[in-house]
Amino acid sequence: MNTLIQNAIVADRHVFKGDILIENGRISALGQHLSAPAGTTVIDAAGATVMPGLVDVHVHFREPGYTHKETIRTGAQAAAHGGFTTVVAMPNLDPVPDNVTDLAALIAKNHHDAQIHVQQFAAITHGLRSTNLTDYAAMKAAGALGFSNDGVGVQDAATMYHAMKGAAAVDAPIVAHIEDNGLVDHGVINAGPKAQALGLPGINHVSESAQLARDLTLAEATGVHYHACHVSTKQSIELIRDAKARGVHVTAEATPHHLLLDDGHIPGDDPMFKMNPPLRSEADRLALMDGLRDGTIDLIATDHAPHTQAEKTGSFRDAAFGIVGSETAFALLYTSFVRSGWCTLKDLIGWMSTKPADAFGLDAGRINIGAPADLTIVDLDHAYQIDPRTWRSKGHNSPFIGRTVYGKVLWTLVDGAVAYQEEGTL
CATH class of the missing domain: 2.30.40.10 (Urease, subunit C, domain 1)
Structure with a gap:
């Protein structure tokens, strides 16, 4: 046609x-x-x-295993409604795509059910929470774009080191959810005045930056392409900026919600504002904006994370982490950033289309003949x-x-x- x-x-x-x-x-x-x-x-x-079709390298389509929250079909429809033509889906599913059989079946369903391009990340380790690495060569040959345990930080340094070596050997990225569980310590909101005012257990910002510092050291040693998901703190920005200056092959994403909101915007114990990583301080949000402008943050990704109404009702203490973003991301950022004069439309297209495509070698993100x-x-x-x-x-x-x-x-x-x-x- x-x-x-x-x-x-x-x-x-x-x-x-x-x-x-x-x-x-x-x-x-x-x-x-x-x-x-x-x-x-x-x-x-x-x-x-x-514009070039938007590219989102971080979505959760919930299928298989959690289709009461989202399916590949509805997630892809939402992405198309938001202007996205290519997305990359995360592997925190049931079953986890940690073997060729399950990965191949998932990729086939992505192609069959989605009217947009849906690429797929496979798991770093079996079951996401183990220390047993998946077969990276076989998984890449089966169509995995890269490897992630998103939703779970890799807690063991030796596991991450060997994962990076394995991914580097097959020229695939490690896409990291950066979170030290011991430092999170069952928190549900950013540690600070808002957590104290609401009487909620806080998440210390070092739960992100401490693990990121470890990972950047390992990425430098292994030469892997290391991608930092949903960066949220000033300290993380400083670590990534320094690593890039040393020549570490690191890319990083920020989400629309971390760029537009901080914990000062949380009106009360409202779980619609509960996400992981949590909304941080205003200083952190401004550091993210500076990092986006100077190239420390390479791209914007939504971390589209649908849940049912019941899972997002009640208190921060009990509700699920995460918000949806596919259908709101461009309009929110265009309104807040471009119309305000903070950046140009060309800048926003770069962060939401060209640069994510380039970071992951996707044939997307440009309006050219051919x-x-x-x-x-x-x-x-x-x-x-x-x-x-x-x-x-x-x-x-x-x-x-x-x-x-x-x-x-x-x-x-x-x-x-x-x-x-x-x-x-x-």
Whole structure:
């Protein structure tokens, strides 16, 4: 199927007003007043902005094992609704994809059930919590993009060292959930004045930075590509900045919620604000923003973590950690960062599309002739309210419900096919 997008503002490394012709799933022409073969589908963007499809390297689709929270189908629909054309799913599932049979079955289901590109991380260790490494060569050959125990920090240094050596040997990244369980000590909220005011057990910031310091030392020794998930503290930013200066192959992500919220924004004992890592201090949030601007933080990832209403009801003490993000990330960041003048749209596209694609070697993130026609068309000019009744995700657990934002996704195209279309668009 061929498609012509007309009357668009095309935003990538350069911005121009014009058209995009898509043939056989790839971009075949860029310009103004393009003509197309007979039978071509025409999308009139009517002045809306076309961007490279967004890329999210950290989502939880919950299938298999937890389909009451999300499925591959609903997670992919939510991602498309949020403008994402490629995502990478985490392996904290049941069964855990820690062997070729389960991994291959999961990858096949990703391809079958999702209308976007869904890549898959396999487990670092069997069952996530063991010290027994999985077969990295076999898992990569079966399609694993890299290896992660997300949701669980690797507690044993020797295990992580050997994991890094094994991943480096097959040229695959280690994608780390950074958390020392002993230092977390059953906390549920960032340690500090808010935790004290609410009478809740706090999580010390060193639970992240202490394990990160260990891992960066091991990454330097092994030469592995080490990716730090959901970085949240000022100390972590300083450690990553220093490691990059030494030539350590480290990339790092920050989430929209850690960039936009800190524990001062928590209104009370409201579990919609409970996440892991927790919302930190304002100083930590500002350090994350500085790290994003100077390149210490490479990219933004949502950590989309759907839960049921029952799991997010009650108190911080008992509720599940995590919030959804696929359907709100771009609009929240565009509204808060671009419209405020803190960064440009080009910067945001870099952090949410080009740079995550580059970090993990994905064929995505650019509008070029010959590139896959993975595109997101957004209305940047009209405000709307975040309303979970419009979401495709099963999870409605978000502290951002009701916010007024700009940047509504109108179309999401994957390999030239429509993966999402806003009701009422032509």
